[in-house]
Amino acid sequence: MSDGELDVLAGAGERVPAHLADALRGLGLIDHHVHGCFTEAIDRARFEDCLNEGSPEPMPGFMTQFDSQIGFAIRRWCAPLVGAPPLVDANGYWAARSALAPAELNARMLRAAGVEHWVIDTGFQGGTISGLDRMAEESGAPASEILRLETMAEELMRRDTAPGDFADAFRAALVEALPRIVGVKTICAYRCGFDIDWRRPADEEVVRAVAAWIARDGENPRLDDPLLAAFLVHAAAELGLPIQIHVGFGDRDLDLHRTNPMLLLGLLREPSIARSSIMLLHCYPYHREAGYLAQAFANVYYDIGLAINYVGARAPHVVAEALELGPFAKQLYSSDAFGVPEFHLLGSTLWRRSMGLVLGRWVADGDWSESDAIRVARMIGADNARRAYGLG
């Protein structure tokens, strides 16, 4: 964390033991699920849209998206980075932010996030946001790639892959990608939900499903067939790749209750999946269920990324709820930031602050030792991801 500008434990200092506070301020995080930053300036309407994950609609005229936990958190924690006082009002924040060029803004926020390694999902809106190289350059930290399974499958379709060739072409493309990626991600939550048949499909079933898909979607393919969703995941599992799964909170295109991670039991019980680490992303409001699955399955990990940003001042409570059943070796840190670099910073800031308040309370009460608290913070903040993804 950069000194002077931002103290993630401001106003909470006396409640966090000193060594734990130091460790949390200085911890180099691995943000295991994140996206790039906008490379061009955006206008205020676009910015406010970014403060609402759930809705694709224009904001109602009677309100501003700043009037939300995430809006307040940005005014509190990001204002110092743009030269404005903490909790400056929305107009003041916007004015100060707008005075900075995108590259400068990105660099300030990304560096202040104290992330030592970004693990980036490159499969969404790649054109408008920074790629691996630019993220690494602007942040001063290395970046690794996560391949989005549906994006690659849809690309194969756009290249007129024949139904009979699809399964092999997909597997070959995965193998070809292996040297440059550290894992894959599925967004089947947005396509068919989790309550599907998760058994490994036979190749002839894939042929039929692809043929039907082509017949339906033509040149604008959108993979939402459950059988193909299962095929993609099994193909990645055959290579033993870490598999990220979008779970819970997201925009309203998904049926939130159909992304309850308990509905993944059919997949998790498949013996052929056991070699892959399964990363449950976000999970809110099903993070207790995710913690349970991380206890019940040796290969399941989880995070509460995105949710932390959106609940703002409530982050300590959500962080605490995520510290119930899940073994400490199985939780990961992520921001799931996209586009707006405030989110990269906010994820880091709210997580460090929340861990300080939550673990600090337990240390003060004698429930945990301070050295345990530091160790667990390092496990969740970096060590678990380093091990699970095999990072440097």
Add this chain to the structure above:
Amino acid sequence: MSDGELDVLAGAGERVPAHLADALRGLGLIDHHVHGCFTEAIDRARFEDCLNEGSPEPMPGFMTQFDSQIGFAIRRWCAPLVGAPPLVDANGYWAARSALAPAELNARMLRAAGVEHWVIDTGFQGGTISGLDRMAEESGAPASEILRLETMAEELMRRDTAPGDFADAFRAALVEALPRIVGVKTICAYRCGFDIDWRRPADEEVVRAVAAWIARDGENPRLDDPLLAAFLVHAAAELGLPIQIHVGFGDRDLDLHRTNPMLLLGLLREPSIARSSIMLLHCYPYHREAGYLAQAFANVYYDIGLAINYVGARAPHVVAEALELGPFAKQLYSSDAFGVPEFHLLGSTLWRRSMGLVLGRWVADGDWSESDAIRVARMIGADNARRAYGLG
């Protein structure tokens, strides 16, 4: 709030910043979902029944309903209004309360609630509880009406409306009610649950459904046909009326899990609904889901009424959970009080106290500014409802 008798921040004073505390004590609330008060004295058995929302059964002999969070909260917060000390025992409370005539009791509790506008559901047990005029008179604050859709539909049936006339008759009755109502309410949660086909039914489908309904129920009609439930809501939406929907906590006639607001996605995605404000009522234990929907849909509002009363000392935690994803312009205050005027007071008291403790903590920690806290309290306590219902 009346001074001297009741300080909603008693025992928590030093944890709530002074201006926020003043604002919360003095805020004139809009109780956007509430019922009238009993006009006649009730006996203790009836009173205790009112302390249990879930059960229609007689209370087991081994217990008193006073031994619950709501019972303790009444003894704590309502006792001073009947001239008894805070936390007087149950018998003492009952004795002090019984010494007051219903009109006096109602007036004391209603006025102490500090509500400046009541928005009253008149569709349930109208005969035994006070109507708009009496509520206004006893409380000294104006009252507006919410029309219960199922009640009006069942009344049409009792007047022998022919199946072929029902749709038009219902729409005409709604139009006729327009000048005197500010919105409508559906209790389909109690009739068919939310997991139904929410598309707008064609009029000929309505004809068939009404005919089947008459054949089944005869002179004692109870509307529980899903198609008719959808018809009622769409009819109200065509007029752009605010639509209240009972969600979650209620008596065991409903299947709680079938009133998860996520099951309303089919309705909320209907383009023809977008013009109406949709008010999700109660929501517990699905208030996090409700906050998500309020973010995801520009026309969705939510409250945690009724639940606040029933969880008593836990109200601050439930209030805090409701302050996660939902934009602050989309949450409303309600007590959902019915019959017993203690509930009208308790909703107000526990909400003010909880907001003081929760927002006060954030202000003390530097997460929120005090002026933001006051502004958000006013939005949720009154401004949002005033705007959404178009009240004075």
Add this chain to the structure above:
Amino acid sequence: MSDGELDVLAGAGERVPAHLADALRGLGLIDHHVHGCFTEAIDRARFEDCLNEGSPEPMPGFMTQFDSQIGFAIRRWCAPLVGAPPLVDANGYWAARSALAPAELNARMLRAAGVEHWVIDTGFQGGTISGLDRMAEESGAPASEILRLETMAEELMRRDTAPGDFADAFRAALVEALPRIVGVKTICAYRCGFDIDWRRPADEEVVRAVAAWIARDGENPRLDDPLLAAFLVHAAAELGLPIQIHVGFGDRDLDLHRTNPMLLLGLLREPSIARSSIMLLHCYPYHREAGYLAQAFANVYYDIGLAINYVGARAPHVVAEALELGPFAKQLYSSDAFGVPEFHLLGSTLWRRSMGLVLGRWVADGDWSESDAIRVARMIGADNARRAYGLG
């Protein structure tokens, strides 16, 4: 609680009013759902397996199960009982524990738990753990028996009971067991989940289901037929016996979401069930739903056993969540400890501590009186179970 060795309110003393603290330290608990202790020494791998309820897999090599809330809680609260300092590291704890013979270990932990009556489920792995007599002897407190319905039914099958005789044989066996048991338990959560037809099956349906069961399972019968699950419960209800139902948290053999207690509505609404007390066990993460059902049905009780142990430092929050809708006369205490005597102690310790912190806060804030807090602690800790099971 034994003095000197273990103070359940250590580090929290000033936050718990003195009389409440004394009452909680000295309260003789009824542990209404618990199992025996291992009678032989176990190795560390087995011990660590016991720290993971969810998974039947071997622990991954990269972690220790001690790195979890339950692991930290054992190091914190059980270490003094084996002569090690609080929060001794895992190796140190294991070394100190291993120096004690099983009988000595059991006696120390069981006596320090301060339980005055054990209500023991004898239907699981009876051979490896202590029975009623040994539990009573090692703990110095009496033990009563809960009969596991599925275990008894499967035993009848192994004795070649004919399909046509099964229903009567089962009922007769229940009657025969009556003098020695205080209730029964069903683990249908593990067999078919709750979303089944809960109506009382006719005897001829039972005949057919048993015949099909024999044909399928042969000499290794496992009762998972929904109709037979319902038959077992109805047979117990006919005798008016208290019926324990495993709900929620358990190993991954169950589909957690299919053990949501709301799915028991069909059973709870059966009039023939009303005479039996229904005890919802564990309930996490559905403890709010369980509290609702305890309000909605006069005969429903609930506990948060097992979960308290597994969430460790988070126990106060889970205890608090369980104190929302459920009437105080309807909540019970249990540890659901199995095998490892640390769990018998931990349940008691974390419950006492959590009640002290949660109720103490409410007393300090003036929400509850201290005498009410003491009374509610005694109701949940012992009185409710004494009444519901008709114990001494």
